[in-house]
Amino acid sequence: AELRAPPDKIAIIGAGIGGTSAAYYLRQKFGKDVKIDLFEREEVGGRLATMMVQGQEYEAGGSVIHPLNLHMKRFVKDLGLSTVQASGGLLGIYNGEALVFEESNWFIINVIKLVWRYGFQSLRMHMWVEDVLDKFMRIYRYQSHDYAFSSVEKLLHALGGDDFLGMLNRTLLETLQKAGFSEKFLNEMIAPVMRVNYGQSTDINAFVGAVSLSCSDSGLWAVEGGNKLVCSGLLQASKSNLISGSVIYIEEKTKTKHTGNPTKMYEVVYQIGTETHSDFYDIVLVATPLNRKMSNITFLNFDPPIEEFHQYYQHIVTTLVKGELNTSIFSSRPIDKFGLSTVLTTDNSDLFINSIGIVSSVREKEDPEPSTDGTYVWKIFSQETLTKAQILKLFLSYDYAVKKPWLAYPHYKPPEKCPSIILHDRLYYLNGIECAASAMEMSAIAAHNAALLAYHRWNGHTDMIDQDGLYEKLKTEL
Numbered sequence: 001a002e003l004r005a006p007p008d009k010i011a012i013i014g015a016g017i018g019g020t021s022a023a024y025y026l027r028q029k030f031g032k033d034v035k036i037d038l039f040e041r042e043e044v045g046g047r048l049a050t051m052m053v054q055g056q057e058y059e060a061g062g063s064v065i066h067p068l069n070l071h072m073k074r075f076v077k078d079l080g081l082s083t084v085q086a087s088g089g090l091l092g093i094y095n096g097e098a099l100v101f102e103e104s105n106w107f108i109i110n111v112i113k114l115v116w117r118y119g120f121q122s123l124r125m126h127m128w129v130e131d132v133l134d135k136f137m138r139i140y141r142y143q144s145h146d147y148a149f150s151s152v153e154k155l156l157h158a159l160g161g162d163d164f165l166g167m168l169n170r171t172l173l174e175t176l177q178k179a180g181f182s183e184k185f186l187n188e189m190i191a192p193v194m195r196v197n198y199g200q201s202t203d204i205n206a207f208v209g210a211v212s213l214s215c216s217d218s219g220l221w222a223v224e225g226g227n228k229l230v231c232s233g234l235l236q237a238s239k240s241n242l243i244s245g246s247v248i249y250i251e252e253k254t255k256t257k258h259t260g261n262p263t264k265m266y267e268v269v270y271q272i273g274t275e276t277h278s279d280f281y282d283i284v285l286v287a288t289p290l291n292r293k294m295s296n297i298t299f300l301n302f303d304p305p306i307e308e309f310h311q312y313y314q315h316i317v318t319t320l321v322k323g324e325l326n327t328s329i330f331s332s333r334p335i336d337k338f339g340l341s342t343v344l345t346t347d348n349s350d351l352f353i354n355s356i357g358i359v360s361s362v363r364e365k366e367d368p369e370p371s372t373d374g375t376y377v378w379k380i381f382s383q384e385t386l387t388k389a390q391i392l393k394l395f396l397s398y399d400y401a402v403k404k405p406w407l408a409y410p411h412y413k414p415p416e417k418c419p420s421i422i423l424h425d426r427l428y429y430l431n432g433i434e435c436a437a438s439a440m441e442m443s444a445i446a447a448h449n450a451a452l453l454a455y456h457r458w459n460g461h462t463d464m465i466d467q468d469g470l471y472e473k474l475k476t477e478l
């Protein structure tokens with residue numbers, strides 16, 4: 001097909017994994033001549049951030065990556081980064097009175113324990129997740145053949161039809177109840193995983209539920225030195241220009257270009273300190289959640305007008321504590337026989353935390369070692385900021401506690417209606433994909449899709465957008 005001259009300038013708002021991977025894919029598609037400006041008001045990395053504790057860095061936000069997250073894998077390879085193993089140690093589940101499940105060092109013992117308490121439900125749960133992941137993986141084939149989707153719903157439908165898309169309209173609870181899983185298994189095994197990963201209950205949509213359960217698979221990994229290195233690496237590799245400022249509004253305006261033609265363009269108005277600046281762009285990608293509390297971006301003079309976004313994001317606090325865990329809260333066993341490195345909690349545990357687990361620094365290759373005084377660094381997820389009294393309840397003694405509050409991921413409440421990807425002719429929104437599931441890989445998929453969509457719409461390649469029957473069509477292609 002004929003190609004139109006590339007755009008002069010593209011703006012991306014947000015330098016998290018979504019914005020930086022969008023810059024990378026846009027550069028691949030539009031070539032070296034387009035100027036790409038990436039706006040970031042805080043740190044490059046966004047929700048991939050580390051916390052520094054006594055000279056060591058720990059992941060505070062997005063920390064684990066699934067072995068089948070192929071975009072993240074590809075970035076790490078292309079950028080020459082190294083990986084570390086992100087899971088390890090023994091897991092326990094606490095219901096407010098006792099540990100209802102405790103992992104052992106022996107695989108076969110774990111199998112016997114699980115079968116004894118829950119029959120074959122654990123195996124069936126893995127099979128259900130595998131089935132969802134199998135369909136989900138089709139996105140990589142579609143994207144490698146350059147196909148794009150104009151909405152999150154169309155993207156999910158292309159992966160597995162009505163049933164797959166329907167997962168957004170059903171809770172995980174009703175889906176698994178219908179599939180015959182017992183209340184006991186749902187309360188003791190599934191709910192704690194939703195609490196640690198998304199700070200929510202089994203009332204979240206079934207797709208994000210499956211994504212969350214996939215974190216129980218083996219082989220989870222992280223980037224050595226911190227996951228945010230992927231963002232700074234992509235920014236550099238894309239040869240984009242970082243503007244450290246806060247975008248306040250975007251306005252549609254008619255501008256006379258160097259060719260002499262009046263053209264509709266987007267004016268991006270931003271603040272650096274107290275100074276206001278602005279610049280004009282042919283294409284704009286918004287790679288941050290659009291709501292008042294998080295990005296606070298206004299859209300001015302658009303025809304038709306762009307709606308206000310109100311998606312409610314879940315408040316979660318990450319706390320890192322270096323100290324000696326008060327194991328008596330969870331178990332009557334002596335402290336030296338406790339042995340668990342992660343404790344998840346059930347919904348009815350009445351505890352003020354969602355989870356607690358030993359963490360490694362971003363440079364540790366192996367399982368974490370205790371410091372010379374025998375203490376570890378623990379990561380706690382809680383709904384609210386922990387008080388000193390609560391920390392003293394959890395720890396016999398501690399050296400320090402550092403906290404980071406987040407508006408972490410959407411509050412899931414099926415049926416979900418995902419925000420549009422196309423906000424206006426050449427204005428695209430990436431983070432609507434989080435309504436299906438929030439994860440690094442989801443933002444990378446949204447970024448690849450938006451870059452392809454922007455490219456095809458710029459060049460009028462309508463046949464590459466929302467194609468029906470892609471799975472069948474590409475079955476026989478390499």
Ligand SMILES: Cc1cc2nc3c(=O)[nH]c(=O)nc-3n(C[C@H](O)[C@H](O)[C@H](O)COP(=O)(O)OP(=O)(O)OC[C@H]3O[C@@H](n4cnc5c(N)ncnc54)[C@H](O)[C@@H]3O)c2cc1C
Nearest residue numbers: 014016017018041046047061062063064247288295439440
């Ligand atoms: C505690 C926690 C744990 C998590 N754990 C995992 C995990 O283990 N694995 C996983 O895959 N995912 C995890 N996630 C989810 C994952 O981190 C996110 O889905 C992903 O990082 C989102 O990336 P993003 O680029 O889309 O958004 P963000 O990272 O939020 O990036 C948006 C950027 O835009 C900037 N911005 C906002 N408004 C403006 C403005 N007006 N002007 C300029 N810049 C602006 C922000 O400062 C931010 O840097 C976790 C998230 C949290 C919070």
Ligand SMILES: CC(C)=CCC/C(C)=C/CC/C(C)=C/CSC[C@H](N)C(=O)O
Nearest residue numbers: 063064065066196197211214439441442
């Ligand atoms: C998108 C697919 C198929 C898989 C991604 C699976 C994944 C890694 C999801 C992340 C879920 C999430 C938001 C976890 C937060 S907590 C992570 C960890 N348990 C921690 O302790 O930090």
